[in-house]
Amino acid sequence: MRQRNKLFPAVAFVAITALTVHFAVVILSLTPDNPVKNRHQDAINKYTDPLFTQNWMLFAPNPVSQHRNLSAQARIANPQSGEITETEWVDITGPLIKEKQENRISSEAIVARHIISGLRAYLSKDKGRQRDGEKMLQRAASTALAHHWSDQDIREVRLRIITQAVPSFQERYLPDDSIQRNFHESDWLPFAPAEEEWPR
Template identity: 30%
Template sequence: MRYYDEITSVTEPYLSQNWMLFAPDPLSDDRGILARVKCGNGRVTGFYDVTRPYVARTQHDRFFPSRVDRLVSGTITQLDTPDPVLERLRNQEVEKKKRPVPLLPAEKSSRNKAETFLARFSLSQLTDVCEGQPSAVQVRIYVHELPSWSQRKDSSARGNTRFEDLKWRNAGAAG
């Protein structure tokens, strides 16, 4: 035990080995995207669930699953999760000045790249709409927060779902 204490005194808190090392934020939501397109004649399609087919394929092939759905969920996380240091500084500024602080140029660029990726990915999945010639695409991000673990046996427990509609993007620029 003495040896373990010596190692722990050096490695903790930076290399502590507990469940946080492997799962700091256990799964608590379902994330995905819906997309719709504008056709050249002005018709707008309904929203199509772009991520669900990949999730179904992953669940079907347990030995060699596709990782494509991780591209989408990782990008949504990128949009949804600010840099912790910037977030803390921003919150301090908001408390001082009582007004929101605008995004930094690097944050705007990162968000724009993520939105462009989601639009391109959506277009790659909607090849049959508008006779293959969509003029614009709009992505809707959804995050369904699952009921808490304490409610997992309660069949009436429901989570909250939030949506964010991204701006329309020209299909030529997004594709």
């Protein structure tokens, strides 16, 4: 009993310190640009992105103006002949968003945030962030395609990011196919699925 009483202050100290550091980093990430934030920007981004990021573009005066979707295709090897064939494009984000809307605390919500963060990094102007984003999307697409073609020998994957402008209020009744879309395709990347379970 005495040993337990001695252990409690140490555990409480560690927990309070961890929470203090966590909230300090999150608050610092939300502050306007300042010397401390600029000096530690990389460490702050690595800690907060993707789970603790906050996107304020939902609100005026700068609401979200475009939607991004991730698709992927694979190169599959024939087990008998070794011939490589390219598959059709598979929508990666659509099924995740549908599952997330039906169950807000599902594992699909975590994967969707991972993909959104990867898309944001991949399309940034910073070369280091582009490489990080490509790795995140490569892993997500490889894992999704591994479940889609579970009995196939997948060798490589290719990413396609579809950016579609959100219509203005006056154009809200126009059909989706009348709105301009931009396509960005990656090079072929090695097949690199995640080891942990992917939401089905």
